[in-house]
Amino acid sequence: MYRKILVALDHSSARNVVLEQAISLAQQLKASLMLVHVLSAYDTDSPGLPVRTYHSYYPILDSVAWETYQKRWETYEQGCLNELRQWASQAEAQGVTTEFTQTSGDPGRVICEVAGNWPADLILVGHRGRKGLSELFLGSVSNYVMHHAPCSVLVAHSTVTQATPEASETMTAAPA
Template identity: 50%
Template sequence: MLKKILVALDRSQIAKQVFEEALALAKGTQANLLLLHVLSPTEEGSPYLPMLSNMEYYPGFTSQSFELYQKQWDSFKNEGVEILQSFSAQANTIGVSTEFRQMVGHPGPTICKIATTWDADLIIMGRRGRSGLAELFLGSVSNYVLHHAPCSIHIVHHPISVQNAEKVVAETLSNA
């Protein structure tokens, strides 16, 4: 029986669908939800920061640039919390016990660590559908979690539009 469901969310188009599937499952099984957002510089919409290790090397990078970056990062964090609060309120309104966390880190390992410490029975997350070189260089969070999680995983796939399908076919043929 499911008692604790960890829902890994990001800012992708599929996040709402991931949440809705988790909510329906939690309501049907009377499970508790933990909504998790991992802040990462690789996440879509994340502010960009040039290498900080040697600021003298980047003559255009000044303390003003860093302050601007910090404001953008704070805004990025606040937007993440607002998304989590909104989803949490929706769940709590229909009687599903829900909490949320936002953490900074690498998404795959962070999701697995929280699933372990929270003693999750199930992780629900989305999959962007990267393939080929994109998956090789950018990695796949869902693939990492699938191989390292301490519990069962439910992957919600990104619906493929005709345009995306054509892109996947073209990418596959070019790699063949």
């Protein structure tokens, strides 16, 4: 059935739910995991986009600002890679064969591309539970993946709440 499970991880609170469910599912199915993290300027811990300075009518990116941005991005990239290694070690310690990859780009597109190239039988992705304008403007990686994935998709829901940072856990399956 499912022998190769791609697990999309980010820095949201949903990542722990997603990783725990992925490890549990892989153990039950005797499947291997591919942990994927996509570096994005819009990620929670990202240094964002480079700051432009205005020396004239047109904005420019001076060398000092660019060098500062590059250093911050490299620190972010290395920190994310270290965290990805830890997650892979956590899965391996529980007897699950695990690979990992990190790349930059649009998260939804990259996840679908990696799933097709690996090739995955199932994608496990988190969903923060954004609604309305928040979902409209911030987008939904899980929604994109559900509609463009080359395989089945399992969405681990993590409801956004004001009162508690802990997430309620439910799962939704979407066939390929």
